[in-house]
Amino acid sequence: MAIRFHITTSSTTPIFRQIVEQVRTAVATGKLVTGDGLPSVRALASELVVNPNTVAKAYAELCRDGVTEARRGRGVFVARQRQVLSKAERNRRLTELAAVFVREATLLGFSREEGLSVIVKRWAAVPEKETKS
Amino acid sequence: MAIRFHITTSSTTPIFRQIVEQVRTAVATGKLVTGDGLPSVRALASELVVNPNTVAKAYAELCRDGVTEARRGRGVFVARQRQVLSKAERNRRLTELAAVFVREATLLGFSREEGLSVIVKRWAAVPEKETKS
Amino acid sequence: MAIRFHITTSSTTPIFRQIVEQVRTAVATGKLVTGDGLPSVRALASELVVNPNTVAKAYAELCRDGVTEARRGRGVFVARQRQVLSKAERNRRLTELAAVFVREATLLGFSREEGLSVIVKRWAAVPEKETKS
Amino acid sequence: MAIRFHITTSSTTPIFRQIVEQVRTAVATGKLVTGDGLPSVRALASELVVNPNTVAKAYAELCRDGVTEARRGRGVFVARQRQVLSKAERNRRLTELAAVFVREATLLGFSREEGLSVIVKRWAAVPEKETKS
DNA sequence: GTGGTCTAGACCACG
DNA sequence: GTGGTCTAGACCACG
Numbered sequence: 113m114a115i116r117f118h119i120t121t122s123s124t125t126p127i128f129r130q131i132v133e134q135v136r137t138a139v140a141t142g143k144l145v146t147g148d149g150l151p152s153v154r155a156l157a158s159e160l161v162v163n164p165n166t167v168a169k170a171y172a173e174l175c176r177d178g179v180t181e182a183r184r185g186r187g188v189f190v191a192r193q194r195q196v197l198s199k200a201e202r203n204r205r206l207t208e209l210a211a212v213f214v215r216e217a218t219l220l221g222f223s224r225e226e227g228l229s230v231i232v233k234r235w236a237a238v239p240e241k242e243t244k245s
Numbered sequence: 246m247a248i249r250f251h252i253t254t255s256s257t258t259p260i261f262r263q264i265v266e267q268v269r270t271a272v273a274t275g276k277l278v279t280g281d282g283l284p285s286v287r288a289l290a291s292e293l294v295v296n297p298n299t300v301a302k303a304y305a306e307l308c309r310d311g312v313t314e315a316r317r318g319r320g321v322f323v324a325r326q327r328q329v330l331s332k333a334e335r336n337r338r339l340t341e342l343a344a345v346f347v348r349e350a351t352l353l354g355f356s357r358e359e360g361l362s363v364i365v366k367r368w369a370a371v372p373e374k375e376t377k378s
Numbered sequence: 379m380a381i382r383f384h385i386t387t388s389s390t391t392p393i394f395r396q397i398v399e400q401v402r403t404a405v406a407t408g409k410l411v412t413g414d415g416l417p418s419v420r421a422l423a424s425e426l427v428v429n430p431n432t433v434a435k436a437y438a439e440l441c442r443d444g445v446t447e448a449r450r451g452r453g454v455f456v457a458r459q460r461q462v463l464s465k466a467e468r469n470r471r472l473t474e475l476a477a478v479f480v481r482e483a484t485l486l487g488f489s490r491e492e493g494l495s496v497i498v499k500r501w502a503a504v505p506e507k508e509t510k511s
Numbered sequence: 512m513a514i515r516f517h518i519t520t521s522s523t524t525p526i527f528r529q530i531v532e533q534v535r536t537a538v539a540t541g542k543l544v545t546g547d548g549l550p551s552v553r554a555l556a557s558e559l560v561v562n563p564n565t566v567a568k569a570y571a572e573l574c575r576d577g578v579t580e581a582r583r584g585r586g587v588f589v590a591r592q593r594q595v596l597s598k599a600e601r602n603r604r605l606t607e608l609a610a611v612f613v614r615e616a617t618l619l620g621f622s623r624e625e626g627l628s629v630i631v632k633r634w635a636a637v638p639e640k641e642t643k644s
Numbered sequence: 645g646t647g648g649t650c651t652a653g654a655c656c657a658c659g
Numbered sequence: 660g661t662g663g664t665c666t667a668g669a670c671c672a673c674g
Contacts, residue, residue: 133348139352164667166665166666169664181522182523182648185673187646188647189521195353196464196467209350210346210367213343213367219269219273219326220339221335227364228361228364230343231347234343235360235361237347238347238351254449259450260659261659298659402615402618406613428651429653430652431652435649437662448663449661451658451661451662459620461620472625475615476612477633478608479630480633485578487592493630496606501626649670649672650669650670650671652668656663656664657663658663
């Protein structure tokens with residue numbers, strides 16, 4: 113399935129990071145699956161009216177993190193997802209993610225129930241699959 | 246109650262942001278409550294061995310977001326927490342926070358149960374209080 | 379301790395990779411230790427007569443891999459080395475490294491004894507330290 | 512003996528290099544010996560579903576390095592392995608290979624014993640033969 | 645045609 | 660002064 117990108121040049125989030133996050137979201141929610149192709153660097157740069165280097169930087173980070181893989185002369189494709197980080201490192205990152213969520217949700221005035229509810233709702237968008245450890 | 250700051254100069258997170266986040270966490274978890282005073286800009290800068298401008302920048306952001314308030318000539322204090330954002334905007338932000346958490350947790354290979362479990366655990370650090378909506 | 383860089387622009391190995399490898403070697407052999415500073419992006423670019431972006435790309439990869447860390451406004455420093463990859467992934471990489479070494483050494487006409495000997499000799503340059511797993 | 516090729520189009524390693532390395536490995540481990548024939552360019556390209564130019568490029572490099580030799584109108588065959596490089600050059604390359612192995616193994620957190628062990632294990636796949644110096 | 649590398653030069657965030 | 664981001668534009672390796 114294809115993916116529609118939306119870039120906000122006025123955001124404090126760098127353009128290349130916005131691209132990275134949109135691809136990561138699409139992969140996490142199953143909108144993009146293993147083997148799906150991304151637009152070519154030139155095509156996406158042209159569509160978003162940004163420099164090809166900016167797109168290339170985003171794609172490079174995605175490839176480095178194993179989300180995608182570049183095939184010579186053919187383009188960038190969604191890779192088979194596999195975990196290379198140690199269990200300890202992954203747990204550390206998950207704990208940090210949870211701390212940020214709880215802090216910000218609390219400061220926004222939301223209760224534990226409201227916070228969990230929106231997480232559960234969001235997770236419904238993620239397709240079932242065997243956990244890859 | 247006082248707050249102990251821990252700054253990591255080697256982190257990719259800017260120092261001023263580390264200060265901001267530690268105050269926000271302290272307020273969210275009830276370690277700091279309405280009326281509690283923060284160290285003076287000079288005192289904290291000296292203690293953390295950072296530029297006073299950096300501390301001032303952090304305090305300015307906290308005041309701007311309504312977490313703290315500056316009382317002329319007396320210092321910076323934790324403000325009475327009140328929601329200035331519209332219900333719609335707060336819901337939008339909560340949804341975005343949840344999307345980030347679910348996306349990253351999923352890509353790290355965690356299941357819905359593991360993700361929720363760590364959120365619940367983290368929320369245990371937040372004291373009960375009436376929801377401020 | 380400082381580090382002397384030697385770049386070969388005629389090599390097929392990209393300049394940014396040559397920089398990366400020289401820093402990795404210096405860290406692996408203890409010539410650079412935790413906390414040591416690298417030359418600034420601009421200083422090294424000027425010294426090597428390459429574009430600052432090329433040096434920045436090398437430094438970015440080193441930081442991403444945890445070899446170094448950038449401190450805001452101060453420069454890039456050697457980080458405390460820690461392992462974030464899973465044991466399985468690290469074993470996989472070591473096996474691949476060994477396969478390459480054995481293949482090339484064999485084709486160069488060297489015996490097992492000669493190959494091991496030069497590895498042992500090279501390892502003598504690595505300072506003793508507790509294995510970090 | 513024949514050789515089975517396995518190409519990963521998603522790898523960052525160019526296809527022609529994968530072919531080169533698999534032939535080199537087969538020769539180094541004795542799976543292919545002097546006089547053994549390689550598949551024709553067209554046959555291999557067809558089997559691997561790659562561009563014939565890619566296979567031709569791989570064979571050209573193998574011939575240039577003396578691993579194989581092309582016999583006009585008959586195909587490409589494994590050459591009698593002989594060392595064309597000077598002893599000094601071969602020693603230089605072996606030292607460089609060892610440096611890379613030790614550097615990366617060290618940064619992965621492996622000890623000298625672990626590194627040597629995996630080299631020894633890998634070398635067990637190489638048949639005994641008189642050293643060709 | 646595809647991504648990868650590099651130069652040249654600008655502007656910004658941080659401290 | 661430091662690294663981070665971005666644009667503009669060139670050339671190369673691969674297929």
